[in-house]
Amino acid sequence: xxxxxRRIFERIERALERRWPPQLPNDPxxxxxxxxxxxxxxxxMTAAGAExxxxxxxxxxxxxxxxxxxxxxxxAVSPLxxxxxxxxLPVAAPEEAELGVSRALAGVAATGSVLLxxxxxxxxxxxxxxxxxxxxxxxxVMHLAEALEKHKDELPSALALHSGPSRSADIGQIMVxxxxxxxxxxxxxxxxxxxxxxxxxxxxxxxxxxxxAKQGLLNWxxxxxxxxxxxxxxxxxxxxxxxxxxxxxxxxxxxxxKEYTVRRSSLEKAAGLVASGTPVGGPxxxxxxxANEAPAYGWSLLHALDII
Numbered sequence: 001x002x003x004x005x006r007r008i009f010e011r012i013e014r015a016l017e018r019r020w021p022p023q024l025p026n027d028p029x030x031x032x033x034x035x036x037x038x039x040x041x042x043x044x045m046t047a048a049g050a051e052x053x054x055x056x057x058x059x060x061x062x063x064x065x066x067x068x069x070x071x072x073x074x075x076a077v078s079p080l081x082x083x084x085x086x087x088x089l090p091v092a093a094p095e096e097a098e099l100g101v102s103r104a105l106a107g108v109a110a111t112g113s114v115l116l117x118x119x120x121x122x123x124x125x126x127x128x129x130x131x132x133x134x135x136x137x138x139x140x141v142m143h144l145a146e147a148l149e150k151h152k153d154e155l156p157s158a159l160a161l162h163s164g165p166s167r168s169a170d171i172g173q174i175m176v177x178x179x180x181x182x183x184x185x186x187x188x189x190x191x192x193x194x195x196x197x198x199x200x201x202x203x204x205x206x207x208x209x210x211x212x213a214k215q216g217l218l219n220w221x222x223x224x225x226x227x228x229x230x231x232x233x234x235x236x237x238x239x240x241x242x243x244x245x246x247x248x249x250x251x252x253x254x255x256x257x258k259e260y261t262v263r264r265s266s267l268e269k270a271a272g273l274v275a276s277g278t279p280v281g282g283p284x285x286x287x288x289x290x291a292n293e294a295p296a297y298g299w300s301l302l303h304a305l306d307i308i
Contacts, residue, residue, distance in 0.1 A: 003120070005260075022193035030041060033142060036055070037109045037140055037141065037142050038054070038109070038137060038140055038189065040109040040110070040142075041107050041108070041109035041112060041140050041189075042054070042165075042189075043112070044109065044110070044111065044112025044201075045112040045113075045163070045164065046188055047112065048112050048163050048164030049133065049164040049165050049167070049185070050112070050163075050164045050165065050185040050186065050187055051184075051185070051186045051187070052187050052188075052189065053186065053187070053188045053189070054137075054188075054189045055188065055189065055190045055191065055221075056191050057190070057191060057192055058082070058084055058085075058166075058190055058192055058193060059084075060190075061085060061134070061188055061190045061193075061252055062083075062084040062085060064188075065085060065087055066087070066088050069087035069088065069089055069099065069132075072089060072098040072099040072130065073090070073098050074090045074091070074092035074096065074097045074099070074256050075087050075089040075090075075091065075092065075097050075098070075099040075100070075101055075128075076091070076092055076093060076094040076097035076099070076100050076101070076123075076124045076127075076128055077091060077101045077124075078101060078103050078120035078121075078124060078255075079104045079119075079120060079237065079238045079254040079255045080102075080103040080117070080119065080120050080235075080236050080237060080238075080255075081101060081102075081103050081134065082193075085101070085103075085134055085190075086101070087101060087132075089098070092125075093123075094121065094123035094124045094127040094128055095123065095127045095245075097127075097128045097130075098128060098129060098130060099128055099129075099130045099132060100124045100125060100127070100128035100130070100131045100132070100182065101124075101132045101133075101134075102116055102120055102124060102131065102132070102133045102134070103120065103133070103134050103135070103193075103236075104116055104133050104134065104135040104139070104187075105117050105139065105147065105151055105159075105235075106135065106139040106140070106141060106150065106151070107135045107139060107140035107141070107147075107189065108140075108141065108142075108143065108144050108147060108161070109140060109141065109142050109189070110142055110143050110164055111144070111146075111161070112140055112163050112164070113161040113162060113163040114133050114135055114161070114162050114163075115144070115147050115157065115159060115160075115161055115185055115291060116133070116159065116160045116161075116162060117156040117158075117235070117237075118156045118157050118158035118159070118160070118253050119156045119235070119237045119255055120237075120252075121255050121256065122158070122160070125160060125162070125181070126166075126182070127179045128182060129182055129183055129184065130182055130183070130184040130185075130186070131165075131181075131182035131184065131185050132186045132188065132192055133162070133163070133185065133186070133187050134188045134193060135187060135188070135190070135193070136189075136191075136192070136193035136194045137189050137190065137191040137192075137193070138194065139194070140189065144161070147170045148188075148292075151235070152284070153234075153281070153282040153283065153284040153285070154233070154234050154235040154282060154283055154284070154296070156235075157297055162181075162185060164185055165181070165182055165183050165184055165185045166181030166182055166183060175277070201263065207262075208295040218264075218267055218268045218271040218307070219247075219305075220264065222305055223244055223249060223264075223267070223301070223305065224244045226241045226244065226249075226301065226304060226305075227241050227242070227243065227244045228240070228241065228242075228255070229241050229304075231300055231301070231304050232300065233283070233297065233299075233300045234282055234283060234296065234300065234303070235296075237253070237254070237296070238253075238254040238255075239251045239252060239253045239254060239297060239300070240252045240254065242259065242302070246264070247263065247264045247265075248261050248262065248263055248264060248298070249261070249262045249267070249301060250261075251294070251301075253295045260293075260297055261292065261293070261294070262292035262293060262294050262297055262298045262301060263291070266290050266293060266298055267298060267301065269290050270286060270289070270290045270298065270302055270307070270308070271290070271302065271307050273289055273290070274302075274307055274308060280299065280302075280308055281308075282299060283295040283296040283298075283299045285299075286298055286299040
């Protein structure tokens with residue numbers, strides 16, 4: 001070590017000797033948070049310029065939708081929405097539609113934001129001049145970290161936080177709405193929105209194709225029978241099984257039209273793990289334990305066969 005460098009370190013050590021050692025607080029102060037998360041979400045969204053509707057049931061939201069949507073001539077609709085929440089309007093491409101209809105992964109009360117998935121298409125969320133977003137009341141949380149923790153095993157390739165309608169003051173510091181996205185944002189909070197998807201699970205688990213797989217054998221005839229069927233991923237993203245060969249399964253994603261291939265060997269490996277007692281609880285576990293090849297669709301194929 002050079003003399004100059006040694007002198008610098010000695011000066012630092014002498015300075016530190018006169019300082020108290022840093023300590024973290026044992027019980028850091030946190031502000032009191034309101035107990036009514038939904039009320040705060042509505043308050044902050046409204047303050048940001050959004051319109052908020054709250055419904056006690058899926059049926060109530062479905063009854064409200066037709067009259068409300070009648071003000072628009074066409075709509076671009078998310079594939080993640082249940083049929084009950086698709087407006088009775090002519091379907092149009094996002095760049096031509098007057099209304100975009102989305103389904104949020106979550107609502108964030110602290111910032112008044114909805115968390116949107118790229119799985120339904122970013123054009124749908126940004127191009128129509130008006131945007132209607134449905135979110136389950138149970139998915140409205142206080143902080144963004146809570147929402148990300150809930151969906152950590154099935155995060156899409158990209159996420160977007162929308163806090164009110166698009167607005168910008170880039171030019172002349174004059175606030176203008178609708179410059180970089182929809183000029184109108186309507187958020188419909190629905191209690192029990194996720195219930196229909198959960199209710200279908202028991203019926204799917206009763207399919208006869210499951211019996212050979214639960215014994216550790218992947219019945220490839222049952223896999224081939226899936227050809228042409230539309231399935232959904234664990235987070236509700238629709239896809240179609242377009243082709244099954246002796247060694248592969250090809251699927252097409254409804255929202256993007258992209259196709260992915262899942263190998264028979266990977267599916268058989270996953271079935272063997274389940275038969276040996278190793279849980280494969282979701283796409284993240286499939287990616288880690290089986291293969292990093294379209295894990296969301298590989299896992300969903302096995303789930304459709306009642307293997308997982």
